[in-house]
Amino acid sequence: MDFIKQPMEIENKSMDIIAPHLAGLNLSEAETKVYSRMIHASGDVGYAEVIRMSPDAIEATKAALLRGANIYTDVEMVRTGIHKPSFNRYGGKIECLISDPEIAEKAKREGTTRAMAAMRHFGKDLEGAIVAIGNAPTALFEVLRMAREENIRPAAIIGIPVGFVGAADSKAELAEYGEIPYITVEGTKGGSPIAASVINAILYLIDNRR
Amino acid sequence: MDFIKQPMEIENKSMDIIAPHLAGLNLSEAETKVYSRMIHASGDVGYAEVIRMSPDAIEATKAALLRGANIYTDVEMVRTGIHKPSFNRYGGKIECLISDPEIAEKAKREGTTRAMAAMRHFGKDLEGAIVAIGNAPTALFEVLRMAREENIRPAAIIGIPVGFVGAADSKAELAEYGEIPYITVEGTKGGSPIAASVINAILYLIDNRR
Numbered sequence: 153m154d155f156i157k158q159p160m161e162i163e164n165k166s167m168d169i170i171a172p173h174l175a176g177l178n179l180s181e182a183e184t185k186v187y188s189r190m191i192h193a194s195g196d197v198g199y200a201e202v203i204r205m206s207p208d209a210i211e212a213t214k215a216a217l218l219r220g221a222n223i224y225t226d227v228e229m230v231r232t233g234i235h236k237p238s239f240n241r242y243g244g245k246i247e248c249l250i251s252d253p254e255i256a257e258k259a260k261r262e263g264t265t266r267a268m269a270a271m272r273h274f275g276k277d278l279e280g281a282i283v284a285i286g287n288a289p290t291a292l293f294e295v296l297r298m299a300r301e302e303n304i305r306p307a308a309i310i311g312i313p314v315g316f317v318g319a320a321d322s323k324a325e326l327a328e329y330g331e332i333p334y335i336t337v338e339g340t341k342g343g344s345p346i347a348a349s350v351i352n353a354i355l356y357l358i359d360n361r362r
Numbered sequence: 363m364d365f366i367k368q369p370m371e372i373e374n375k376s377m378d379i380i381a382p383h384l385a386g387l388n389l390s391e392a393e394t395k396v397y398s399r400m401i402h403a404s405g406d407v408g409y410a411e412v413i414r415m416s417p418d419a420i421e422a423t424k425a426a427l428l429r430g431a432n433i434y435t436d437v438e439m440v441r442t443g444i445h446k447p448s449f450n451r452y453g454g455k456i457e458c459l460i461s462d463p464e465i466a467e468k469a470k471r472e473g474t475t476r477a478m479a480a481m482r483h484f485g486k487d488l489e490g491a492i493v494a495i496g497n498a499p500t501a502l503f504e505v506l507r508m509a510r511e512e513n514i515r516p517a518a519i520i521g522i523p524v525g526f527v528g529a530a531d532s533k534a535e536l537a538e539y540g541e542i543p544y545i546t547v548e549g550t551k552g553g554s555p556i557a558a559s560v561i562n563a564i565l566y567l568i569d570n571r572r
Contacts, residue, residue, distance in 0.1 A: 195524040195550035314405040340405035
């Protein structure tokens with residue numbers, strides 16, 4: 153049995169295989185790294201066609217990470233997927249309340265999801281922070297409502313909920329809103345590893361290692 | 363803004379949307395639930411065409427869960443993605459060593475991945491257990507090597523590593539090996555939420571709730 157076992161070799165070879173699928177998209181070097189890592193995380197080159205981001209999204213996320221802004225995630229899997237060992241210069245916290253019993257009770261009482269109740273609970277803390285959503289459309293809808301109605305402005309929204317009920321709509325609304333830097337994926341595809349991979353790609357840009 | 367906020371309503375509607383994509387695949391009721399949850403986790407109906415499982419896989423996994431066999435995962439995201447609150451009758455543990463400093467050091471010394479070193483470290487503990495791999499092809503290769511060379515037999519392997527280097531090969535090898543019940547995905551696609559969704563689907567079968 154012969155296969156590549158060396159982590160950096162695996163990653164470099166993976167990036168080489170992905171590169172041709174990004175040709176013709178006119179991406180900047182930084183965008184190429186973010187796209188590549190999203191495709192690497194999904195094993196799906198189809199992502200090349202459906203990734204959407206505002207022109208300022210990578211810079212805004214990078215600047216927020218560099219000043220130690222917190223990251224607020226909808227589910228634990230996004231938090232778990234962010235590569236903390238790479239946070240050489242990152243002084244912020246990664247917060248997630250989906251497993252908080254109080255949030256669970258509140259969600260049940262209000263007939264909503266725990267992810268949505270958690271975002272509402274974060275409230276003004278989202279101001280200037282990074283929001284990373286990899287699962288729940290309801291969480292993204294709520295963050296956009298808070299932006300519009302309560303003028304709560306995250307520094308950037310990595311909004312990549314997944315699925316067939318609300319995900320495509322919530323992501324379209326994020327892109328249409330336009331007043332907050334965003335990275336998203338058109339349609340039903342998405343998920344926690346994809347959302348986490350965006351943060352990791354931008355952390356690597358800061359580390360300047362990959 | 364009008365969208366569905368009720369968790370069970372979201373899930374039921376999602377399953378209704380997925381159902382037509384499984385028509386014609388001749389799936390059993392249990393297989394339909396596993397396929398549906400994998401598609402739900404990826405937002406990608408393309409999975410319907412590439413999911414592969416041995417005829418005994420769901421029953422073997424269910425039996426192992428019912429007798430409280432441990433689940434060994436390659437990465438923390440798989441562990442995090444398994445819905446512990448549903449474990450009504452589950453008495454096993456979910457083990458992952460990817461973040462263990464000793465494993466990291468061993469992997470570095472041996473020029474291999476932490477996921478592979480972790481599987482090797484589990485060794486005989488994998489006997490009769492459930493292996494759930496959602497990220498690292500090297501971990502799956504190592505589990506198959508231990509089965510062949512050391513006669514270590516998990517009760518079932520949920521082997522769904524993702525990516526462009528080794529993932530497709532390791533999954534093809536799992537399907538070809540054939541001596542251990544398996545659930546996998548052909549090709550490059552996969553990931554932690556997909557692997558976790560298989561376990562969750564089978565836990566729900568046991569709970570008989572969804």
